[in-house]
Amino acid sequence: MYVAVKGGERAIEASWRLLDQARRGDTRVPELSVAQIREQMRLAVARVMTEGSVYDEELAALAIKQAAGDLVEAIFLLRAYRTTLPRFGYTEPVETEHMQVQRRISATFKDVPGGQVLGATYDYTQRLLDFALLAESGEVDEEADKEADDDAPRAARPAGATGEPMPRVVSLLDKEGLIEQETPTLDAPEPGDLSREPLAFPADRTIRLQNLARGDEGFLLAMGYATQRGYAHSHPFAGEIRFGSISVEMMLDELGEAVEIGEIELTECQMVNQFAGSKDVPPTFTQGYGLAFGHAERKAMAMALVDRALRGGELGETLASPTQGIEFMLSHSDNVEASGFVQHLKLPHYVDFQSELELVRRLRAQHHSPPGQNEEAA
Incomplete structure (x- = not known):
């Protein structure tokens, strides 16, 4: 202040x-x-x-x-x-295959289980200003609004609403053993909670994904873009991007079972990347993963690109780019920390600057003084 x-x-x-x-x-x-x-x-x-x-x-x-x-x-x-909210417990992991899909696309296969669902997207719009929006008065046509409500359940019926799971696109590669397996083991440690514990290194993938989910979209977008321009061993394909709503459950000890406590909207992205293999691993496809609240495709895609780049070390790849440096990427992706550190420069630094000012004046005086004078002063 x-x-x-x-x-x-x-x-x-x-x-x-x-x-x-x-x-x-x-x-x-x-x-x-x-x-x-x-x-x-x-x-x-x-x-x-x-x-x-x-x-x-x-x-x-x-x-x-x-x-x-x-x-x-x-x-x-x-x-x-x-930080003011109490912590009641943890919800069960969500299975996004059971998502009520509003949008679901794949750039790797044309025909995918469950079909491609374009949904609402700017992907196919012309980037032209719509001046008709300036004329909107905000008045509601009650009759037209009623008709829209009547049609909405049929027109906007989400895929997967019947309860039938919609398999992930990468399962097509999984059947042939062409993509890495990511099956959790029973002895896997409990994932950390970055919202309650400070970031520490080395950071495992669960912590990295939490950090990227909270990371600044612009930073991740730039870094994801960099991975495609040669600053990582990455040649990505959008295996699947899906957006929709999914139920959230929480285990209640009193009942001995999980109960549904609400529904949230999520955007999920799975990037498929080439991997030349190593001495012990044959050539295969690897994955990058992104998940975000609401409809956030750009964020989820950028997150998936960066996630894959950060896995270079565990896959035995040569680490030659900042986008592959875990400490560099995770330490600089948080916009709250970055904003605070940059904006603290607006606070008074009078004492620090005066000491710098006196030092520069003294050095300049020594620089302009005759050589003999400097030796005598020394």
Whole structure:
């Protein structure tokens, strides 16, 4: 805080009031509600929930409103709130094969079990501004709205809603033994919890995936892009990307069984990568994995690309790129930490700078003084 400034406390309180005014904007324009953000800015809400480590659409929308659309600040707000919440227990692992799919595509096989479901996507739109949106008045046509509601269950019926599991695309490769097996063992250690424990190295894959899920989407996107430009031994294919809703269960000791406590939306990505093999392992395909809250395909894909790059060491690959460095990648992917470290430069550093200033003045004086004078001074 700028407490060294005269009248600092009053100045800070005035800054808060100005911030409220700046966030509200022109009062002649209707205020944006949390409900509107939640329903109409769902992709932003999904990012804030994922990187804030809290699945709550309303809280994420509130954070976006409070932060005036600054998603990194909204993520910070949500994480800070998360620390105040009690921990009741842990849910059971979700089986995404049982997801009620709203969108599911594969770039590796044209015909896949369960079919390809395009769903809602910008992939096939022209990147042209739609000026018709400027003319939207926000008024609701009740009759048209009723007709839309009547049609919605048939038009938007999610795949997998019948309860039949939709197998993953990589199972086609698995049948031929062409892709690495990732079967958990009974003696596997309990995964750590990065939301309650600080990041430490060496970090196993469970910790790495948690870190990447909370990591900044822009950073992961840039690093994922780098892996495709030669900064890792990676030639990826989008094995499968799926988005939909899935039930979450929690084991209750009193009942001795798991009960459903809610439903969440997830985006899952499995990247398929070439692997030349090693002395002990024949050539095969390997995997990178990404998972995010809500509809967040870009984040899940970037996460999967980086996950695969970070597995280079365990696969015996030569580590020659920063994208393969676990400590480098995990230590710099968190936008809350990065934002804090960069923005702390705005705080007073008067004493530090004065010492630097005096040092530079002294060095410059020595530099411009005659050589003999310097020797005498020494």
